Amino acid sequence: MSTLLPPPSEIARMPADWVEERSGLLSIGKYMLFRNVPKDISWLQTLGSALMTVFILQATTGVLLAMYYQPDPNTAWNTIAFITNDATLGWLVRGMHKWGSSIMVVLLFLHMGRTFLFGAYKYPREMTWITGAIIFILVMAMSFTGYLLVFDERAYWATVVGVNINGTAPILGPALSYILMVGPEISTHTLSRFYALHMLALPGAIGGLIALHLWLVIRLGVTSPPWSRMKVTEGDV
Amino acid sequence: MPRLTARERRDRYQREYAFQKRHGKSFFPHAVFHDTIVSLIVVGIIMGMSILWWAQFEPVPLEPGVERAGGILGPAYEGRADPGVEAYDPKPEWYFFFLFELLRIFKTPELLIVGSVIIPTVWMVLLIGWPFIDRNPDRRLSRRPVALAVGVCVPIVLLTLTFYGSKAPGAGGAASQAPGAAAFAGGACSTCHAFADAGSAGNVGPSLTDNAVDYDLAYDLIANGKGGMPAFSGTYSEDEMKCLAGYVATHSGAPAGEKGPEAATAAEVYPAACETAGGLFAGGGAAATGD
Known part of the structure; x- marks a missing residue:
């Protein structure tokens, strides 16, 4: 009787082969991991991946916070106090979300500064810069909408002033303020609107743009620094 | 070197990058x-900041709704938001300080739009469109004088604005004994408006020390808001708004303790409305210190 089973090494590979045959995901993963990058890339070029780490951290801590937070003017502040004072390690989750947002903005500036100094927005990477710039603006919108949610005095007044400043814009300004606040002043609806933007619309948009940004980085490759000595010489091509 | 066409320059870059990639290293494990x-x-830094923040928290206050103070990284949270009652200095998060400072520079009503809309819009367009503005193909900074100048100036401007924004003053205490002064200083008004008579140094809205406002305009602005100013008709009663408008009309455009040029326009309602409104509105400076 011949053996019914293939050798163990082949059995171990079967799940992976099954996935690969149906989706091609393994080849995509291999392509992403084992592509070549210029050998003189610098430590300054790690900031983008650090930003993605912070984004994942913000998303994770954000989900945990959303399990306790209630976007209602009567209870929002109490749930924040509960998370900070009573929930197990709630202070750590809220603290990391709070300080993570500041660090994210700092890293965004540094990442953008690095790209600028390297001239990495030039051909063929113009679209990578544009997606990054839009992500930057959306992250600022993220922090503005997140600021109100704590619903303490600082949060409230900063948002009143922010939204009203918005209202000084001609034509669309007052309408935009009205839409943001859902009426002439901050109310229950304002808070749930900011919450929906902060935890659904904006992170969704940012996540999608990060995917596009990342795809462009992988497709076009990482630049080598402008001081690179790796120059193509005649006869080398 | 002969001048290359754009197409040739692009091809040349692609050739050079292909060469760098061929002689490069694998993303995994080197870059990873x-x-x-x-x-x-x-x-680690984020966790460290969270732990430092937490380690300096004061004990949870027994009263509900009040601030739980902290150390150098600030309180755990401030008191529950209470619209219109507390004087409050509405500082944004630090990364909006530069915008906040722009608004302090362009604070007159005619110029407000420059700081609030025009500059931020121009800034966003420049940011997104930068690859199309900088057409210089060279990547070395020594060959990119314009980009280098922009790259040095923009951070300096942003850091300067952020620095001054962080130093922006908040609300002050009441100096005047006039009816309504304490309510002005203790309420939301002083958050934004400088007003010598009320001892307030807010700097977001127009200064009432420098600008005389007549009674009708003051009442309309308080009740309905305008531009960056919120409407207070939901916060204050009719008499309270009359009192505040009367106080502003009487003392705006003048140094502390003196009547301004529009004082006569408020004569009918002020200070009578303050008596009717009662509380903080009726009293002078004494009520403010007791607050």
């Missing part, structure tokens, strides 16, 4: 190793 180290440091 560096990325992991930096990511771990960043997460």
